[in-house]
Amino acid sequence: MVLDSSCYDRPDALKFIMTPPLREKKNNALLWEGIERGEVDTIGTDHCAFNYMEQKQLGAGDYRKCPGGAPGVETRMPILFGKGVIGGRITPNRFAEITATTPAKLFGMYPQKGVIAVGSDADLVLMARRDITIVNGLLHENVDYTPYEGIRPMAWPTMTISRGEIIARADPESGLMSLTGGAGRGRFMKRGRFDEILSKA
Numbered sequence: 001m002v003l004d005s006s007c008y009d010r011p012d013a014l015k016f017i018m019t020p021p022l023r024e025k026k027n028n029a030l031l032w033e034g035i036e037r038g039e040v041d042t043i044g045t046d047h048c049a050f051n052y053m054e055q056k057q058l059g060a061g062d063y064r065k066c067p068g069g070a071p072g073v074e075t076r077m078p079i080l081f082g083k084g085v086i087g088g089r090i091t092p093n094r095f096a097e098i099t100a101t102t103p104a105k106l107f108g109m110y111p112q113k114g115v116i117a118v119g120s121d122a123d124l125v126l127m128a129r130r131d132i133t134i135v136n137g138l139l140h141e142n143v144d145y146t147p148y149e150g151i152r153p154m155a156w157p158t159m160t161i162s163r164g165e166i167i168a169r170a171d172p173e174s175g176l177m178s179l180t181g182g183a184g185r186g187r188f189m190k191r192g193r194f195d196e197i198l199s200k201a
Helices: 005-009 025-036 055-059 076-086 092-106 194-200
Strands: 124-129 155-162 165-170 177-179
Touching: 025 092, 076 092, 076 124, 076 155
Parallel strands: none
Antiparallel strands: 124 155, 155 165, 165 177
């Protein structure tokens, strides 16, 4: 949605080896149009923490030997909110729908997850308009690069709340998030059966 195949012309092109590969720039606009029209149900990412100076260099002489995938879990929400909501492409409600409500329904976790309602878990991410440039040192991804280095999403999370407890908060000056949630506070949640999910959709 923000990267394209021109990244393969860069000296550090190995950072962008992934499956499927990045496409031409015109496809970025087509993806955004699909989101705006409601043709795209969810926006997600995997997170492949292959270090550029180690694992990715396996492909230095032959790109086929480079492990595919890139880090992106921490940058997904600010980029989507900034380029989508602040950029005027989607509404805040559409943002919540594709990042929380629809995924919760697809995984059989709605309405405990994916909605702000009485009886639902109070899982929230508070976003703010901020002129922050993404650099790897700002992130917590345990990898030596980010493919989104230099991108200015114009939005950044200020607080993450899980089941009503603040588990991460941004420094007001630097924007750097500090984790405040304790280890082991997660809860296993069994997903619903797929046929039951479809009947409720």
